[in-house]
Amino acid sequence: MKVDLRINGVSRTADIEPRKTLLDVLRENFLLNGAHAGCEHGVCGACTVLVDGEPVRSCLMFAVQADGYEITTIEGLAPAPGELSVIQDAFCETHGLQCGYCTPGMILSAHALLQRNVTPTREEIVEAISANICRCTGYGQIIEAVQFAAERLRLANTPHPAAQAGKSVAEAK
Structure with a gap:
């Protein structure tokens, strides 16, 4: 077929x-x-x-x-060849992976959560990844990775103070 x-x-x-x-x-x-x-x-x-x-x-x-x-x-998920998405990079930065076998599923589950909610609580993160089994990390660093990615995404989407005042970032400098 x-x-x-x-x-x-x-x-x-x-x-x-x-x-x-x-x-x-x-x-x-x-x-x-x-x-x-x-x-x-x-x-x-x-x-x-x-x-x-x-x-x-x-x-x-x-x-x-x-x-x-x-x-x-x-x-x-990668924005371009050889690059990592924010969530992928957060897993690397926080050591949210060990053997790597569960990592793609964890990252995709976290990505789906962060697409819906850029300010998830710890409980919401745990719920989002709860259907994925990890036998290495104990989940602590995975949760930390998702929190770190959420923080980065929030900061990336926060308007610069100059932009709020009606100026471009270049004009503010």
């Missing part, structure tokens, strides 16, 4: 078996290996991708079900 998918902003086509999971199509057909095959039962979160901005277990979704939706993988 032919399937047309929009992955990381790019339309892609593949001939697949209708029973093939989105995870398998991403990894095998499009060589996007950031989503990991963990438990393959939808429990661990290692296969998390965003479908129309919401975290989804790609091991539980058939690729044909994703037709017509925007799929974002960890590879699609």
Whole structure:
């Protein structure tokens, strides 16, 4: 069966078996290996991708079900080749990763949260990542990474005082 998918902003086509999971199509057909095959039962979160901005277990979704939706993988978060998104950089800065196996799913879940809420509470962060299992960090540094990314995003979106006064930043200097 032919399937047309929009992955990381790019339309892609593949001939697949209708029973093939989105995870398998991403990894095998499009060589996007950031989503990991963990438990393959939808429990661990290692296969998390965003479908129309919401975290989804790609091991539980058939690729044909994703037709017509925007799929974002960890590879699609980077603003440009060789660069990291704010949340990816925050995970590096705070050591919010160790083995890295859960990291793509954690980052995508955190990204979805921060798209909805730039001032999440600790409890909201815990809830957002609660469906992702990490066996290395104990979650403390992951929560810290999300808090750090939220702070950076808030600061990046805060108007400069000169702009509030009707001046450009250059004029204020």
